[in-house]
Amino acid sequence: MINPKRLSLPLSRESVQALKAGDLVELSGEIVMTAGIPTHHRIIDYLRQGKPLPIDMTGGSLLHLGGLNQEGPDGKASVAYLNPTTSTRFNRFMPEIIRGLDLRVTGGKGGLDAECAAAMRDTGCVYLSFLGGGCTLLSNALREVTTVAWPDLLIHYRLVKVRVEGLGPATVGIDAHGNSLYGVGEARAQERLPSILKQLEEDRAAANSLVQRDL
Amino acid sequence: MPVTYELLRSVSADLYNRSLRKIPGETMAVLRKLELSESNPVARNTLAVMQASAQAAESKGFFVCSDAGVPVYSVKIGSRVQFEGPVKQAFVDGFADLVATIQPPLLQHVTNPLTLERGHSGKDMPIVTYDVIDNADYVEITCSPKALGSGRWAALEIFSFPSLAEIERYIMDVVIKAGAQHCPPVVIGVGIGGTFDYAAKIAKEAILRPHGTTNPEPILADMEARLCKAVNATGFGPMGTGGDSTAMAVHINYASGHGFTPVAVCFNCWINRRRSARIYNSGVVEQFE
Numbered sequence: 001m002i003n004p005k006r007l008s009l010p011l012s013r014e015s016v017q018a019l020k021a022g023d024l025v026e027l028s029g030e031i032v033m034t035a036g037i038p039t040h041h042r043i044i045d046y047l048r049q050g051k052p053l054p055i056d057m058t059g060g061s062l063l064h065l066g067g068l069n070q071e072g073p074d075g076k077a078s079v080a081y082l083n084p085t086t087s088t089r090f091n092r093f094m095p096e097i098i099r100g101l102d103l104r105v106t107g108g109k110g111g112l113d114a115e116c117a118a119a120m121r122d123t124g125c126v127y128l129s130f131l132g133g134g135c136t137l138l139s140n141a142l143r144e145v146t147t148v149a150w151p152d153l154l155i156h157y158r159l160v161k162v163r164v165e166g167l168g169p170a171t172v173g174i175d176a177h178g179n180s181l182y183g184v185g186e187a188r189a190q191e192r193l194p195s196i197l198k199q200l201e202e203d204r205a206a207a208n209s210l211v212q213r214d215l
Numbered sequence: 216m217p218v219t220y221e222l223l224r225s226v227s228a229d230l231y232n233r234s235l236r237k238i239p240g241e242t243m244a245v246l247r248k249l250e251l252s253e254s255n256p257v258a259r260n261t262l263a264v265m266q267a268s269a270q271a272a273e274s275k276g277f278f279v280c281s282d283a284g285v286p287v288y289s290v291k292i293g294s295r296v297q298f299e300g301p302v303k304q305a306f307v308d309g310f311a312d313l314v315a316t317i318q319p320p321l322l323q324h325v326t327n328p329l330t331l332e333r334g335h336s337g338k339d340m341p342i343v344t345y346d347v348i349d350n351a352d353y354v355e356i357t358c359s360p361k362a363l364g365s366g367r368w369a370a371l372e373i374f375s376f377p378s379l380a381e382i383e384r385y386i387m388d389v390v391i392k393a394g395a396q397h398c399p400p401v402v403i404g405v406g407i408g409g410t411f412d413y414a415a416k417i418a419k420e421a422i423l424r425p426h427g428t429t430n431p432e433p434i435l436a437d438m439e440a441r442l443c444k445a446v447n448a449t450g451f452g453p454m455g456t457g458g459d460s461t462a463m464a465v466h467i468n469y470a471s472g473h474g475f476t477p478v479a480v481c482f483n484c485w486i487n488r489r490r491s492a493r494i495y496n497s498g499v500v501e502q503f504e
Contacts, residue, residue: 080319083281132398133486136272181456189449203441
């Protein structure tokens with residue numbers, strides 16, 4: 001396996017700008033995570049009203065990770081596990097959140113759209129792709145829960161700040177210069193589609209099993 | 216001796232629990248094979264991390280994915296099976312037992328589509344479909360939990376007397392729309408023909424077919440091979456960050472129908488969760504992947 005670049009949070013704008021799409025990284029430090037659409041609505045409400053968020057993420061990270069946080073008998077919160085969730089369902093919220101919080105790091109799985117990538121270029125922010133189905137490995141990086149905010153929300157929708165050590169590996173899916181592996185991937189697939197269809201046609205013709213007649 | 220409510224309740228819960236902690240052995244073998252043939256170094260690394268993640272989950276008895284999805288069961292009842300007690304209720308109660316006891320606890324994923332409220336139970340949950348196996352003296356149960364990640368991208372369209380070219384074009388359109396989203400490399404299940412509901416059912420059955428088995432219908436065996444190659448030529452790659460490995464397999468079922476031909480396409484993410492059991496009239500339980 002490739003050795004990921006070890007990053008200590010919070011990241012400076014310069015160190016974010018040094019990352020390139022396709023780089024592998026691993027995070028240590030404090031991250032903020034949520035997996036909820038209502039959470040994104042609420043963050044935007046707070047930003048628009050100029051209200052301070054219960055967790056200050058300015059210049060920091062907001063990751064689309066779903067996790068189970070729970071309170072122990074001693075009243076201390078812990079996170080039993082975490083894993084990325086599909087980021088694209090937050091496309092409509094993220095440009096305003098990225099700019100409003102001047103984020104350096106966001107992430108999850110599946111990427112974000114071109115408008116989000118433009119916001120990320122403006123603020124100097126990267127999108128990290130974590131492994132879907134990486135629950136056991138990623139949860140090994142959990143060290144401590146700093147804050148659980150908005151306990152009225154569903155457990156995995158809450159805004160949770162945790163300290164992690166070596167969270168990853170994650171792939172830089174979108175860098176701070178507007179390069180998106182997802183945008184490239186979609187364009188590449190569309191561009192290849194005519195030749196893929198042509199190949200399918202040739203393979204169909206070659207298959208002796210082609211028995212359809214004009215009906 | 217009949218197949219009892221108690222046995223159905225405990226086995227259905229156990230299948231869901233186990234499906235969350237171990238990916239099928241043959242899926243691991245495909246990931247390894249793809250890692251060896253993959254040309255993109257980041258994709259190769261992602262495929263290696265996937266195997267490491269699955270191994271870690273298995274050895275620790277922990278979840279492979281934090282999203283346990285919702286419980287989905289396919290139940291095939293042998294025509295010689297005798298039941299004792301309610302059958303449908305056994306699945307509902309088995310799920311409730313699991314929610315109450317499982318460690319670590321499950322997140323609340325069961326969603327009311329009208330209010331978007333989420334919990335651990337809901338109307339028609341677990342989702343169970345029933346079928347019959349003539350002359351068998353066992354009930355075969357397969358649990359294949361489904362979550363948003365790959366569940367979101369399934370699609371169905373109805374055509375009139377389509378050519379194979381039109382069917383394959385549609386499948387490619389669905390694949391391209393899903394793009395990087397469904398945690399590739401995926402298994403793709405396709406159902407062609409029958410009716411609206413039946414095409415979706417046989418697509419789901421196709422996805423559960425073990426890897427490496429050959430389609431008994433020669434037209435479909437050829438179609439599966441060329442479509443798998445076509446999907447992998449799109450370049451989306453593992454987790455959608457680029458590479459040659461977007462599909463582990465394409466599995467296709469068909470049914471005869473009228474001139475209107477539904478084509479249903481569905482996806483299983485790389486962890487390809489499933490776990491099955493046969494419960495015999497004798498009370499013997501056999502579990503398998």
